[in-house]
Amino acid sequence: MAPTATTTLAHARYSSPVGLVDLVGGLAGLRRCGWSLDVPGTSDELDETMAEALAQVVAYFAGELRTFDLVLDLPPMEPRKRAVLDAMATIEYGEVITYAELGRRSGTGLPPRAIGSLMGGNPVPIVIPCHRVVAADGLGGFSGGERGHELATKRWLLEHEGALPPSLF
Structure with a gap:
């Protein structure tokens, strides 16, 4: 069966200050966003x-947008994961909370x-x-960013939003 307008996914790639950011989605909304995603079978x-x-x-990367207003086409997920993502979506630009606080908010x-x-x-x-969530004693982890540069990406995003002072080194 040939893809239709409602099933065809499109792919866009943006060369950001923290690497190639890929977006995948369609008329139903944004489905994926990430760095150097493998996106076979998508249209440009x-x-x-x-x-x-x-x-x-x-x-956002130009510093002109603080709040995304996009339709999302997220996959089905376990209720606790959905609760965590929903709570994470409410964290304001420039705000940082801990993993424990996200657990409470969710x-x-x-x-x-x-x-x-x-x-x-x-x-x-x-x-x-997710970059706005940190450990009680530091940045914590981050699975975004180019491979090998995940924490540097998290730090850059937080500095970009003014949540961390710029790194001296």
Whole structure:
């Protein structure tokens, strides 16, 4: 069966200050966002939904956008993971909270390590801002960014938002 307008996924790539950011989605919304994603079978012809997603990501990196307003087409997920992603989506630009605080906000009662594990499966980092969640004693982890540069990417995103002072080195 040939793909239809409702099933065809489009792919956009943006060369950001922290590497190549890929966006995947279609008319139903943004499905994935990440660094150097493997996206076989997608089109490079963007529909209006994906053109808007790309425009908002570009504006975010240019410092012109603080809050994303995009339709998301997230996959089905376990209720606790959905609760964590929903709570993460409410973290404001420039705000930083701990994994423990995210556990409280999500209502899941999960310990920080479990929260971090669920966050690692965030299909749309940056848009659902997992970089704004840190450990009680430091940056914590980050699964976004170019391979080998994950924590540097998290630090850059937090500096970009004014949540961390710029690194001297």
